[in-house]
Amino acid sequence: xxxxxxxxxxxxxxxxxxxxxxxxxxxxxxxxxxxxxxxxxxxxxxxxxxxxxxxxxxxxxxxxxxxxxxxxxxxxxxxxxxxxxxxxxxxxxxxxxxxxxxxxxxxxxxxxx
Amino acid sequence: xxxxxxxxxxxxxxxxxxxxxxxxxxxxxxxxxxxxxxxxxxxxxxxxxxxxxxxxxxxxxxxxxxxxxxxxxxxxxxxxxxxxxxxxxxxxxxxxxxxxxxxxxxxxxxxxxxx
Numbered sequence: 249x250x251x252x253x254x255x256x257x258x259x260x261x262x263x264x265x266x267x268x269x270x271x272x273x274x275x276x277x278x279x280x281x282x283x284x285x286x287x288x289x290x291x292x293x294x295x296x297x298x299x300x301x302x303x304x305x306x307x308x309x310x311x312x313x314x315x316x317x318x319x320x321x322x323x324x325x326x327x328x329x330x331x332x333x334x335x336x337x338x339x340x341x342x343x344x345x346x347x348x349x350x351x352x353x354x355x356x357x358x359x360x361x
Numbered sequence: 362x363x364x365x366x367x368x369x370x371x372x373x374x375x376x377x378x379x380x381x382x383x384x385x386x387x388x389x390x391x392x393x394x395x396x397x398x399x400x401x402x403x404x405x406x407x408x409x410x411x412x413x414x415x416x417x418x419x420x421x422x423x424x425x426x427x428x429x430x431x432x433x434x435x436x437x438x439x440x441x442x443x444x445x446x447x448x449x450x451x452x453x454x455x456x457x458x459x460x461x462x463x464x465x466x467x468x469x470x471x472x473x474x475x476x
Contacts, residue, residue, distance in 0.1 A: 283464075290466030291452070293465075298462075304461060306463065336404060342462070350396075352406035352408075357404070
């Protein structure tokens with residue numbers, strides 16, 4: 249089955265700890281994206297990557313870091329510098345830059361206490 | 362900068378009736394795409410329908426249709442014959458056709474279908 253996997257579904261961390269959220273796709277998509285969703289709000293772009301070994305900051309990149317060493321993987325690290333890390337995180341991918349449909353993973357709900 | 366506005370935080374509809382969810386947008390880019398996604402309580406984002414800015418006809422996908430009025434910068438979603446399973450959050454989004462091609466989302470509308 250082709251798709252995007254994000255694990256785990258729920259993640260709990262203590263304040264001050266870095267945490268890495270995984271995102272894996274077997275769709276052979278070039279572009280990958282990370283979004284953050286807060287309660288009652290839409291999604292906001294954190295980082296995106298249009299090709300392996302290249303990534304760009306989105307609208308709310310502060311306190312986050314990413315890597316894109318493989319086409320199928322785009323992990324997101326939430327660092328201790330992120331002031332309000334508790335949120336729902338969604339990974340997405342697109343086949344080509346020119347294609348319109350963006351596929352989403354099931355999301356990871358991160359709670360930091 | 363792009364902006365999506367959804368002015369209806371919540372909507373109720375009776376089962377089997379039609380409902381319209383509003384979406385207005387703002388962009389200076391002449392080429393763009395408009396999307397609607399459904400988000401059930403499980404959290405996944407389900408793609409419903411797409412409209413390109415140069416498409417002449419309104420997009421339709423089964424019970425979903427997009428009422429695209431370019432001059433008014435609106436892209437309302439119409440759901441016909443509502444079903445109980447349609448209860449969810451609905452997000453309107455716009456994609457830039459240059460640069461990062463990421464989606465800009467509205468704040469969403471929570472639709473509740475009543476039996």
